[in-house]
Amino acid sequence: MGLGNYVNLAVDCQLAVDTKRVLGKTVVLTGGSSGLGLGFVQALVKAGAFVVNGDINPPPDSYSSSRSYFVKCNVTSWEDQVRLFQVARGKSPTGGIDVVIANAGIYGPDVLEGLGDDEPRKPDTKALDVNLVGVMYTAKLAGWYFHHQEPRDRCLILNSSIMGYIDTQGSSVYSAAKHGVRGLMTCLRRKGVVRVNCLAPWYVATGILPDTFVHNASSHLKAKGLDWATTDDAASAVMRLITDTSINGRTLGIVPRQMSPSGYMDMECDDFAEGTSLERLQSCVSSLAYGEFGAAVASEKI
Known part of the structure; x- marks a missing residue:
């Protein structure tokens, strides 16, 4: 498949992933100091990649590797992201960037919060700035660097959410941002510039979630016959998107094992029946x- 050519074929998510094909790749990843991002960094480094992690906060003291490098980066700042990519190219063992993962994200208040106030309050849209505008900055820089490097397979992965596909009672601002990420991918996949795909994680019980939410959600999920998705399965999905050059323009949902034995599945929602x-x-x-x-x-x- 040529670089960036969109192929409307569902991904067989039960095939084994050849992680050896990650060896030697340079990865730029935002939001890699906690949550899913930290899991991605650890898995990529274990597979032999060199990872440059751009985050507001450094990774925990318990994690360090000679194959990862931290750059302080606020993804809502274009200048910060420019510097992140400059450092990544300079630190890259091969002098180039192979994979970009726009992972950084935050949760935020709902657009309807404060309806009981005496005066209307401007909605808090920081989640849009981080989860959508920041992702656009990352996508632009990925495209620029890929365009200025020698032609070979390179990929961009955007982190959306199950909330970019289904209704929930969560934050409508967060949901709008994640729908926006989905829309960004479905347009970029046709440009012929980058091989681009999305992740859409279900609930994953990482350390960034409040204990009370994890407790309440666990009971609810169990009552519905479902589990949490896992960081390991999300990392496997990332590996699949990096190593399988036939995949372009697809979203892999990170789901409970009841939904897919691999813990991820092709969402098959971004195309329409003939x-x-x-x-x-x-x-x-x-x-x-x-x-x-x-x-x-x-x-x-x-």
Whole structure:
């Protein structure tokens, strides 16, 4: 498959992952000091990758490796992210960047919070800044660096969420951001510039979740016949996206083992069945000529 060519084929998520193909790759990852991000760093380093972790906070003292490097980075700052990529290229054992994972994310208040206040309060949109604008910055830099390096397979992975696909009673601001990440991927996959895919994690009981939430959610999940998803399965999904060059434009949901024996599955939600109205519209729009990278419509009318 050529770089960035979108293929509408579901991923067989039960195939074994050849982690040896990660050996020697340089990975830029945001938000790698805690939660899923830390798990990704550890798994990638174990597989022989060199990982540059951009995060506001350093990784825990209990974790250190000569194959990982920490750069203090606020992903909402374009300048911070520019520096992250500059350092990554400078530190890379091969002088280049092979994989970029836009993982950094936060939870945030709901857009409707404070309805009982005497005066309307401006919504807190920091979750949009981190979870969507920051991801756009990471995607732009990944595309720029990949474009300026010699042609070979390189990939971009965007971390969305199950909340980018299904309704919940959680934060609508967080959900909007994660839907936005999904939309970013489904447009970038057709550009022919980067091989890009998404992750959509279900609930994962990492150390960043409050104990009370973990306790309450555990009881609820058990009553519904479901488990938590795991960091190890999420890391396996990342390895699959890095090593399988046939995958472009897909979202892998990180799910309970009751849903998939591997702990991840192709969401199969970003494409439409042949003959449906949405597929007809999608087929029309996907062949419409735009300017460079979709900057301007080439024709006056649609």
